Amino acid sequence: MNNTLDFSRLGKVIKHDGASFAQNLGLALIILWAIPVVMWLFASLTPSHAHMDAFSRIGILNTLGKILLIIAPARLYKYCNDQRKGIGYAMMPASSLEKFISMVFYCVIVAPIIYLAGALAIDSILAVIGGPYQGFAIADYFDKISQLKDMWRDKMMFDDEDYYLLSTTFTPTMIIITKVLSVLMLSSIFMFGNMVFKKRKTGKMIGILILLFILFMIVMVNYAANHENLFERWFGYMNEENAAEIIKHMIHVMINVSLIFSAIVSAVMLWLTYYKIKTQKY
Amino acid sequence: MIKINNLDFAYKNTQVFRRISLEFEKGNIYGLLGENGVGKTTLLKLICGLQKPQHGSVIVDGFTPSMREPEFLQNVYFLPEEVITEDTTPEKFIQKTGVFYPRYDYELFNQLMKELEVDLSKKFNELSHGQKKKALLACAMSLQTDYLFLDEPTNGLDIPSKALFRKVISQYCSDETTVIISTHQVKDVENLIDPIVILDKDDVLLNASFSKITEKIFFEYGPERLDNAYYTEMLPGGYINVMRNVNNEESNVNIEALFNAVMKNKETIKNLMK
Numbered sequence: 251m252n253n254t255l256d257f258s259r260l261g262k263v264i265k266h267d268g269a270s271f272a273q274n275l276g277l278a279l280i281i282l283w284a285i286p287v288v289m290w291l292f293a294s295l296t297p298s299h300a301h302m303d304a305f306s307r308i309g310i311l312n313t314l315g316k317i318l319l320i321i322a323p324a325r326l327y328k329y330c331n332d333q334r335k336g337i338g339y340a341m342m343p344a345s346s347l348e349k350f351i352s353m354v355f356y357c358v359i360v361a362p363i364i365y366l367a368g369a370l371a372i373d374s375i376l377a378v379i380g381g382p383y384q385g386f387a388i389a390d391y392f393d394k395i396s397q398l399k400d401m402w403r404d405k406m407m408f409d410d411e412d413y414y415l416l417s418t419t420f421t422p423t424m425i426i427i428t429k430v431l432s433v434l435m436l437s438s439i440f441m442f443g444n445m446v447f448k449k450r451k452t453g454k455m456i457g458i459l460i461l462l463f464i465l466f467m468i469v470m471v472n473y474a475a476n477h478e479n480l481f482e483r484w485f486g487y488m489n490e491e492n493a494a495e496i497i498k499h500m501i502h503v504m505i506n507v508s509l510i511f512s513a514i515v516s517a518v519m520l521w522l523t524y525y526k527i528k529t530q531k532y
Numbered sequence: 533m534i535k536i537n538n539l540d541f542a543y544k545n546t547q548v549f550r551r552i553s554l555e556f557e558k559g560n561i562y563g564l565l566g567e568n569g570v571g572k573t574t575l576l577k578l579i580c581g582l583q584k585p586q587h588g589s590v591i592v593d594g595f596t597p598s599m600r601e602p603e604f605l606q607n608v609y610f611l612p613e614e615v616i617t618e619d620t621t622p623e624k625f626i627q628k629t630g631v632f633y634p635r636y637d638y639e640l641f642n643q644l645m646k647e648l649e650v651d652l653s654k655k656f657n658e659l660s661h662g663q664k665k666k667a668l669l670a671c672a673m674s675l676q677t678d679y680l681f682l683d684e685p686t687n688g689l690d691i692p693s694k695a696l697f698r699k700v701i702s703q704y705c706s707d708e709t710t711v712i713i714s715t716h717q718v719k720d721v722e723n724l725i726d727p728i729v730i731l732d733k734d735d736v737l738l739n740a741s742f743s744k745i746t747e748k749i750f751f752e753y754g755p756e757r758l759d760n761a762y763y764t765e766m767l768p769g770g771y772i773n774v775m776r777n778v779n780n781e782e783s784n785v786n787i788e789a790l791f792n793a794v795m796k797n798k799e800t801i802k803n804l805m806k
Contacts, residue, residue: 253601262631269628270618335616340582343605343632528600532582 254345263344263352267326268360275325275361282314283368286376293382304377304385311369311387315362319436322361323444324451327353331445331530346528353527354520358437424505431512438519445526533558533593534579534679534710540587541571541578548574550734551588558678559707560741563725564714565791570731572714573613576681579712580610592679606633609677613684615664617656622667625656626674633675641674644704648696661688669697673704680711686720698724718787728787730794737794740805742785748804749793750777751786762801763793776804 329335443455581597595604630636761773
């Protein structure tokens with residue numbers, strides 16, 4: 251018997267965890283799906299008849315999706331590290347790796363996909379009904395970057411050269427990788443928080459992230475204050491001829507740094523989550 | 533077979549076991565006795581892999597429990613003292629859980645539920661504490677694992693249910709199954725358990741079968757209190773004296789009297805049983 255990974259057993263774990271998926275996450279999904287409906291109703295009833303284009307609604311749906319990623323681990327696997335209620339989970343005859351894969355499957359893949367499918371379907375229904383929702387979010391969702399470019403061009407913020415710059419920087423592959431990594435990073439952070447904390451898991455993890463952000467900002471502000479010359483020298487190199495290239499280079503560097511950062515944080519968080527599942531005492 | 537060797541275990545600053553060694557043979561129903569707080573539940577958790585020894589080893593059929601390997605886990609089931617269940621029926625619970633256990637028998641589950649008089653259609657949270665315990669016992673036994681660990685299984689059961697509990701354990705556990713019942717209510721498991729393990733703080737005072745116990749210890753039921761007895765207790769119609777079996781006489785073990793005798797003469801009886 252393979253005690254590390256057996257696909258038949260993994261299937262059983264996924265089925266086992268899936269059996270309580272709707273019970274544990276159903277209400278949260280309904281609330282998140284209801285928010286755009288409430289907004290639609292509110293906008294329909296207000297005398298100003300404010301319109302919301304598909305692009306703005308995608309932003310709202312994405313924010314709600316992030317909320318789901320944050321709450322899903324604690325909703326789906328609330329008791330897996332509980333000294334009393336977690337005994338059943340620990341004693342389930344499956345390897346730690348199989349339990350971990352199932353957890354990742356539901357928190358990173360299933361929950362966001364179900365949310366997104368439902369949210370886009372509801373948005374489409376509301377757009378068909380009419381009223382304040384203009385355009386279909388589903389049509390623009392996977393073509394978000396061209397929307398962004400069109401919007402910028404419409405607003406005369408970028409000329410053709412800049413438009414080319416934007417197109418070559420934000421390639422579809424890059425957008426997909428960025429999107430996947432941002433989902434993975436957010437979800438893995440809160441999966442780890444779910445395994446570490448016994449109570450108020452999500453709240454504590456958010457608190458830690460806020461603290462880390464404040465610390466990071468303090469460090470950055472101090473660094474910038476002590477290296478004023480450095481920034482002056484950077485901008486001093488720029489002129490009309492090389493500005494586009496320098497900006498493009500900076501965007502590339504920023505994207506790559508952010509991708510590497512997301513990948514490292516995700517990998518560390520996922521490994522720590524697996525380690526906690528394996529070594530958790532009850 | 534369960535082999536515990538030189539086991540040390542502590543919770544933060546509280547030492548629970550200090551270099552204890554112990555063996556549990558296959559196919560027996562062990563009674564794990566001890567006062568509150570001596571570590572009965574902790575010992576079960578160490579055997580199940582829910583805790584890890586700080587020193588020494590726990591080996592179950594060649595497996596290290598704390599590794600929680602699936603091949604080990606599919607042969608053990610631990611029923612904790614506190615009944616915690618999902619918002620589901622016992623039937624759905626066992627159908628979801630049973631798929632992981634190779635010898636799980638749904639028919640046996642139904643039969644046990646009937647024998648234990650538990651309503652199949654009700655959700656766990658609609659059942660009384662005792663009913664929940666019986667439903668979980670039916671679930672645990674229907675998995676037919678080689679090792680079944682029951683932590684204070686009779687707590688919260690009414691008198692008829694305690695009798696039913698004894699009946700199903702003795703009737704449905706196969707000769708290959710090792711059951712360890714941790715309890716401080718010794719009367720509830722009388723005529724069910726053999727051998728007996730008595731734990732004390734940091735130590736194992738006794739681990740012996742009834743035959744070995746009666747070989748060394750004599751339970752005398754008589755009209756008077758004997759001075760040379762390890763322990764004496766007044767019973768209706770006389771006394772029970774627990775004493776050394778010097779004449780190799782046969783007697784019936786009174787678990788409660790034995791437990792009290794061991795607790796009052798820890799070192800003496802420990803040395804006697806060696």
